[in-house]
Structures are given as C-alpha cells and as structure tokens.
Amino acid sequence: MVKVTHLLFDCDNTLVLSEDLAFEACAEVLNRILAANDIPDRYTGSQLIADFVGMNFRGMLHALGAKFALKISPEDEDKYVKDEEDQVIATLLQKAEPCVNCTPVLDELHKEGKYGLAVVSSSALRRVQASIKKVGQDVYFPADHVFSAATSLPKPTSKPDPAVYLFACEKLGKDVKECVAVEDSKSGTLSAVRAGIPVMGYVGSYHGKEKQEEMKKALLKEGAYNVMTDWTEFRTLLAEFEKAEKL
Known part of the structure; x- marks a missing residue:
C-alpha cells in the first residue's frame, strides 16, 4: 500500500x-x-x-x-x-478567482489534517502568494509550504525541470513516493514525473469539453496516473493512489 x-x-x-x-x-x-x-x-x-x-x-x-x-x-x-x-x-x-469547486476541497483537507499541503509552482513566489491570498486559499498553505521554481531555488528554473519538486520534498522532509502532485499542464506533469512523484492531472480549467479531453490524453501520455475534470472528483481519485500497490 x-x-x-x-x-x-x-x-x-x-x-x-x-x-x-x-x-x-x-x-x-x-x-x-x-x-x-x-x-x-x-x-x-x-x-x-x-x-x-x-x-x-x-x-x-x-x-x-x-x-x-x-x-x-x-x-x-x-x-x-x-x-x-x-x-x-x-x-x-x-x-483572480479560485478554480471551480477547489476551495471547498482544500478547506476539507485542511480541517481533517491528514495530509500536509503545499504549493509547487513555476511562477514567481510573489505572484503565487498574491494569487492564493486573493482567493482566500493562503490559510491552507503556510509560507514555508509555498515553493517557486522562479524564486525559491538557488538557480531559477521552470517546469518541466524537476528541480522545484525535488527541492520542495527536501524542505518538507518527505520522500517523493509519499507525495501526490496535482498538475494541469504537460510541463508541470512532466516536472513531477521526472522527480518521481505520482501525478493527478486536472483539466477543469481548460475551455470546452473537447479541449479538456485533448489535455486529459496529453497529461496521461506525460505520465499522470489519473486525471480529474472537476475538483469534486478529487477524493475519489486520491483514493486510487492510496490503494495502489505499485505506481
């Protein structure tokens, strides 16, 4: 398990x-x-x-x-x-607005306290902090749990380089296999996969069902383990990781 x-x-x-x-x-x-x-x-x-x-x-x-x-x-x-x-x-x-149905899921996860929660982004740290603060999600992510490939690393980089994920795991004191990454892009998915972190894809922010299906296939091709189209699917798909014997 x-x-x-x-x-x-x-x-x-x-x-x-x-x-x-x-x-x-x-x-x-x-x-x-x-x-x-x-x-x-x-x-x-x-x-x-x-x-x-x-x-x-x-x-x-x-x-x-x-x-x-x-x-x-x-x-x-x-x-x-x-x-x-x-x-x-x-x-x-x-x-800025939150992704549809995202904040209630974060709120539930935060209240349960079962998982550590972190943000791992390519964007500059100030931008990430401004985004999550604007939509009220900063309460779920302590400052030392927000990581930026552009700002946090000794040498700035960008996804699909796996450096920011490896850095985040090191700072969190976690093995990559103890984590699940949630990504919406090919470069982000590839970044986590290259770091050895299992990935749940998310395509709900893409416009139209055709584009969502296209991106779902693309993220799976890049190595995502599964893909959600809406945040209401999160807990069901997370359970798939926890039941898997081998990823």
Whole structure:
C-alpha cells in the first residue's frame, strides 16, 4: 500500500484561475521587449498559453531569445522578469478567482489534517502568494509550504525541470513516493514525473469539453496516473493512489 502524506499543488489554473489573466499581462511585457529590439512579431495572451503554458516568464524569455536570436543581458532579464511580475500581480489582485469547486476541497483537507499541503509552482513566489491570498486559499498553505521554481531555488528554473519538486520534498522532509502532485499542464506533469512523484492531472480549467479531453490524453501520455475534470472528483481519485500497490 502507498502511504500518501503530502499533497503538492500547482497554482496557476490548478488552484487559481490565473493563466488567462497572467498571459494577457505577460504578452504586453513581451511585446514591449520585441518592439524595443525591432522585432515585428507580436503575441496575444492566448498565443502565449498555446506555446508556453506551465512555463514561467524567465523560461519564456529564454525560449523567445532562442527563437529570435535575441540577446538579453542578465541585468535586462532580471528587469524584465520584475516588470512582468509586477504587471501580472496587479492584474491578479484585481480579477483572480479560485478554480471551480477547489476551495471547498482544500478547506476539507485542511480541517481533517491528514495530509500536509503545499504549493509547487513555476511562477514567481510573489505572484503565487498574491494569487492564493486573493482567493482566500493562503490559510491552507503556510509560507514555508509555498515553493517557486522562479524564486525559491538557488538557480531559477521552470517546469518541466524537476528541480522545484525535488527541492520542495527536501524542505518538507518527505520522500517523493509519499507525495501526490496535482498538475494541469504537460510541463508541470512532466516536472513531477521526472522527480518521481505520482501525478493527478486536472483539466477543469481548460475551455470546452473537447479541449479538456485533448489535455486529459496529453497529461496521461506525460505520465499522470489519473486525471480529474472537476475538483469534486478529487477524493475519489486520491483514493486510487492510496490503494495502489505499485505506481
């Protein structure tokens, strides 16, 4: 039997409906960078979601730098990351909402006290903290149980790199097999899988049943053990991990 002691949640579009808002703000910053470098291409928020969902802004800068042969100094990179973070946080603090049916599940888990709860995100720590605070979920996650690939690590990175999950498990004092990760993206799923952590996928934040089915197949292909389309399925699917003899 598998003893699950900790639940590790991605934040964006897993706990908080933040991706659409964040990518709109992110696109504005990226387009300013492209314009400043005389590159005519421009992005919309939806185009960034299609290309970079699950990746933090620093990761996007590296990807775009490779695509457009764009040379960004470390100093400018840090400035752009801060600009994007400020713009996204301002938007989230105004408009962010919790994922449908998520908060009641977190509240139940918190009251039971059976599992340790943590957030493991690619996004900057300030952004994650702003998101969960705006929707009232910060009460479920102590400050030392919120981890960011962009901020918490000695060397910033982004999912699908497994570093942030390995770091979180180390800080929590838990073996990866004692944890279950909840992820909505391919990069996030792959990050946890590469760390050796069993994954429950979540596709409820994707628009339309067709897209949800497409992403369900994609997350399973990346190694998710099972996938929920609504948070009301969480306890049933969590039980599958606890009953499994081998993952």
